[in-house]
Every structure is written in structure tokens, then in C-alpha cells.
Amino acid sequence: MSLLSRIALPSVLSGIVFSASIHAQSANILLYHHIADDTPHSTSTTTAQFAEQLDHFEEQGYKIIGLEEMVHRIQTGEALNEKSLALTFDDGFVSVCENAYPELKRRGLPFTVFVSTAPVDKGYTGYCNWQQLKEMSKNGATIANHTTDHGYLVRSSLNDAHWLQNAKDSINKAQQRIKEEIGTAPMLFAYPYGEYNNELKHWVSEQGYIAFGQQSGSIGLNSDWQALPRYNAAGNYGSVNSLRHKINAHPLPLNYSELPDPVTQQRQPTMTVNLLPSKDAYYPHLRCYINGQALEPNWLSDTSFSVIPQQPLGNGRHRVNCTAPHRNGSPFYWLSQQWLVMAE
Ligand SMILES: [Zn+2]
DSSP: OHHHHHHHHHHHSOOOOTTTHHHHHBBEEEEEEESSSOGGGEEEEEEEHHHHHHHHHHTTTTTEHHHHHHHHHHHHHHOOOOEEEEEEEEEHEEEEEEIHHHHHHTTTEEEEEOOOHHHHTTTTTTBBOOHHHHHHHHHTTEEOOSSSSOOOSSSSTOOOOTTTHHHHHHOOOHHHHHHHHHHHSSSSOOGGOOOOHHHHHHHHHTTEEEOOOSSSBBOOOTTOTTTTTOOOOSSOOOOOHHHHHTTEEEEEBBBBGGOOOSSOOOOOOOEEEBBBOOOOOOOOGEEEEETTEEOOOHHHHHHTTOOHHHHHHHOEEEEEEEEEOOOOOOOOOOOOOEEOOOOO
């Protein structure tokens, strides 16, 4: 955190905010679940689609790097290929071991698997086993923490005094199991369902984890390191056409740790965003959407706007996405905020 402030602050003070050199310090992460032809559409990337994606990344000059390396390079300002991608797989489904892994190994690509340890410990069919995970870890895979049981971590935060302790126990235990079985456990954590609140994020940060949600977006110097976005590369979003602009996107310039706590009891919660001055992102063409429907931003100044859902939101997860184009039309600058509505 302190290192991040030291890097970020001078660039803000000098007024040369988000210059071309900082653009090179942004990157994108893709999120997968199943790589299979017979699993649920919304969480699946077919084997053919997956190979097609990997071909596309290579053809377009993208460099696939490990997640830890990507984060480290951005945080420390080390050189990063302009087109850097990281591949992540949540849950440790068996198709990742059986279908994705051979393809990734053949191409020599690094990747990260966020594993919930209880299904693996119990030997559930449908999940990779420890032997498979260990084998992958010797050939490019990072095996990382996705809790023990994939429970909802923050849904009981409003009515259960033990919710945080339960979350801590699940994360600690999973970390211990990964270390025991794989021999090493990186400080990387993915929130089940991408659900978190500020209190959990704070504890995760204190422990030293870098943590990942499921909202879309790009990462850069001003990211919230305990709420990093990933682009879903499955279901309707799995085609090369759908991914083309996202893998080339940059973070919308703002301090991401200032975004509101995603857990809300309001049905029409306000997201206020203070953009950083940018000579590249063209704010007048900023567009916002909630759950895919257009949402008019309410401009408070040249660089500050708020968005409020026009219709009351039902309980559960919703996502607000905002994008602004580069002055030249492309690439896009991206922001996504999750709302987890838990009203009476
Ligand atoms: Zn998951």
C-alpha cells in the first residue's frame, strides 16, 4: 500500500496523470470456470472456444503472464508488456485439469486456479483432485485460495455477529490445506461469487492477500488490490469478438479504493465516481449500464458523476459498468462496481 502511494502520488501532483507510460502499467485478467462442452452455458467456455481464444491472444501479440508477476510489476512500476493478460480459473472444476491444462501446458502458458478446498478434500466428482492440482502446479499453474466451502462470505454480515470470524476461518483453513497439499500457497484470494464488503476487504488486506472479484474491468496503479476486476470469458462473453475490446482495455482513471461498499440495503444505491484528469480518456462519451441496460450518468463536474438505478433493484448481485473511449476512439477505459442488495 505504501509503495503504491509513493508511486501514484507524484504522478497525480505533477498533473501529468495517466500518460502513455502509465498505460503500459495496466493489464487485464480473464475469469473462467468450466472449459467443457457439456457444462452450464453461462459458466462454460467450450474447448474449441478456449483454443480459439488462446490462438487469438497469440496472434494479436498478447503476453500471458502469471497473476503474481502481473500484480507485482504493476505495483512496483516494473516494465510490463503493453498487452499483458493473466488467466484465472475459479473453483477447480475437473474440466480445468482435464481440458484446459493440456492445452495450456502444450503452449507453455502460466495460469491460476482458485480452489475451494473442501470439495477436493471430500473427493467430489466434478472437481480436480489434489494429485491433479499438484501436477498442474509443477507445470505453470498457481493454486490459490477460494475458501474451503465456497460459501457466501458477506450475506449474513447484517444479521450474524459471527460472519467475519466464519469468513476468516474459511480463508485461513483453505490457505493451510493448499500449503499442506501443494507445498506452497501464494497470497492470492478470490471471493466466492465475487462478493465482498469493506470490512472483509480490510481484513484480507491486513493478511497480505491480493484479492479478486468477478466484476469486469482492467487493473492499473490505482486499483483496489483487494477488489481486482476480471473479465468473464465464459458463456455469452466467451467469443473472441466479445473479448477483443476487453483484453485491450484500460482502467477508467480513478482511485478504486474510493468506490462505495458493494453491500447495500438500498434498492437504488448511488455510485459517485471522481475521475482523475486524463488527456487520453474522453469523458464526454462516458456510458454507463446496469445489468446491461443503459443508465444516464449525472455529471456533477467535468470529472465527477453519479449513477443511480432508475428501477429499484431486487435482492442479490447487480453490476454497474461504465466505459469511456480513448480520444481516438479506442481503446476503452472501463469501470465496474458490484451492488449486493440485501434489503428487508
Ligand atoms: Zn467460485
